[in-house]
Amino acid sequence: MTNTTTDIPPNGVGELPFTPLLVPAVVFVAVFALLLALQSIVALRFWRYYGNAIGMLSGLLLELLGYVAKTMLARDRHNKNGYILYIIGLTLGPTFLSSALYLSISALLRVNPSVQCLRIGPRAFSALFVLGDFVCLCFIGVGGSLAAIFAESPVGVYLMISGLGTQILVTSIFCVVLVVLSRRLGTDTQNAKVYWYCVLLGVAAACLFLRSCWRAAELSGGFNGPLASKEGVFIALDSIPMVVMSVLLVILHPGFWFGRQTQIKFIP
Numbered sequence: 001m002t003n004t005t006t007d008i009p010p011n012g013v014g015e016l017p018f019t020p021l022l023v024p025a026v027v028f029v030a031v032f033a034l035l036l037a038l039q040s041i042v043a044l045r046f047w048r049y050y051g052n053a054i055g056m057l058s059g060l061l062l063e064l065l066g067y068v069a070k071t072m073l074a075r076d077r078h079n080k081n082g083y084i085l086y087i088i089g090l091t092l093g094p095t096f097l098s099s100a101l102y103l104s105i106s107a108l109l110r111v112n113p114s115v116q117c118l119r120i121g122p123r124a125f126s127a128l129f130v131l132g133d134f135v136c137l138c139f140i141g142v143g144g145s146l147a148a149i150f151a152e153s154p155v156g157v158y159l160m161i162s163g164l165g166t167q168i169l170v171t172s173i174f175c176v177v178l179v180v181l182s183r184r185l186g187t188d189t190q191n192a193k194v195y196w197y198c199v200l201l202g203v204a205a206a207c208l209f210l211r212s213c214w215r216a217a218e219l220s221g222g223f224n225g226p227l228a229s230k231e232g233v234f235i236a237l238d239s240i241p242m243v244v245m246s247v248l249l250v251i252l253h254p255g256f257w258f259g260r261q262t263q264i265k266f267i268p
Contacts, residue, residue, distance in 0.1 A: 016083060018229040022074035025067050028239055032064040035246050046255030051126075052100045056249060059097030063242060066090035087144060087223070091160070091215070094242055095137045098167065098208055100249050102129030102174060104201055107254035108181060108194065125177075132170035139163025147223065157222055164216040171209045178202050197257055204248040207241035214238055 039060055043053035066089025072082035106126040140163035147156030182198040214237035218227040227233070 016073055016077045016086075016228070017224045018231065019077045020070050020074045020231060022071060024231075024235055024239070025070040025074055028067040028243070029064065029071060031243055032060055032067060032246070035243075035250060036060040036064055039250050042250060042253050042255070046253060049253070049255055051103050051130075052253065055096050055098075055100035055103065059093045059095070059100070060246060062089045062093035062096060063246070064089075066093060090238070091140055091144065092137065094208060094211060094245075095133060095140060095163075095167065097242070097245060097249065098136075098171065099130055099133045101201065101204055101208065101245075102126065102133060102170070104197075104252065104254065105129060105174070105177065107258055108198065111194065111258045129170060129174060132166060132173075136163045136166040136170065139166060154222070157219055161216050161219050164212050164219070167212045168209060168216065171205055171212065175202060175205050175209070178205065193257065197252065200248055200252055204245045204252070207245040207248075211238050211241045211245075 036057070039053075039056045043049075043057060047053070066086055069082045069085035069089060072079050073086060076082070103126055106123065109125060140160050143156045143159030143161075143163060145156070146153065146159065150156065178198050178201055182195055182202075214233070218225065218230075218234075221227055
């Protein structure tokens with residue numbers, strides 16, 4: 001059964017309006033702990049890709065902490081510290097993961113210097129997408145802080161929705177760029193590997209897009225709005241897409257796909 005609460009702030013950080021299910025939370029803790037361990041090994045193996053490592057390790061750690069917090073809330077949904085950790089982890093985690101996704105553009109352009117999009121080089125592409133990700137992070141971070149301090153004000157929620165909207169926009173542009181690159185590469189034998197790399201990156205981007213749209217809709221009613229207690233929908237549109245995206249990003253590490261072609265020069 002779902003326990004509900006009516007005396008919590010509609011817009012600010014308070015407590016969950018329902019009691020989370022313990023089993024799914026434990027399952028996702030185990031999944032993200034495994035992914036974090038695997039990514040740590042990959043980061044050590046391909047240590048020159050430090051931009052990718054920072055984004056992946058930070059994002060996976062935040063996701064892990066978010067689900068650890070959810071297991072705490074499953075035992076006591078009035079745990080304020082657990083609630084804050086849950087909000088921070090599962091809201092900011094995908095923003096760090098998306099930076100690793102965006103940096104993949106740089107690897108693609110470095111191994112295919114003849115394929116250009118708008119005459120923008122690898123570093124410029126990486127910088128533009130990571131800048132958009134940073135703006136998203138600032139909106140969500142500041143918005144979450146304001147929501148925690150001024151619980152009755154909707155400003156914090158609006159800022160977080162703006163951050164998610166920025167993420168949706170940047171991810172959409174990323175998908176368009178991937179389509180352009182994949183079409184220019186073609187599907188012949190010589191470029192088949194890079195082509196499928198683009199396709200799988202597109203799947204990861206679609207997962208991020210789906211999750212961002214859902215969280216924007218969820219926050220439209222505040223932290224404790226009508227969608228906040230739809231745990232089944234949350235698992236389907238947030239938890240599972242983030243697992244799929246994380247698995248794909250671990251598998252799609254440029255070091256595995258392009259090796260020495262990008263290992264020395266791939267700085268971001």
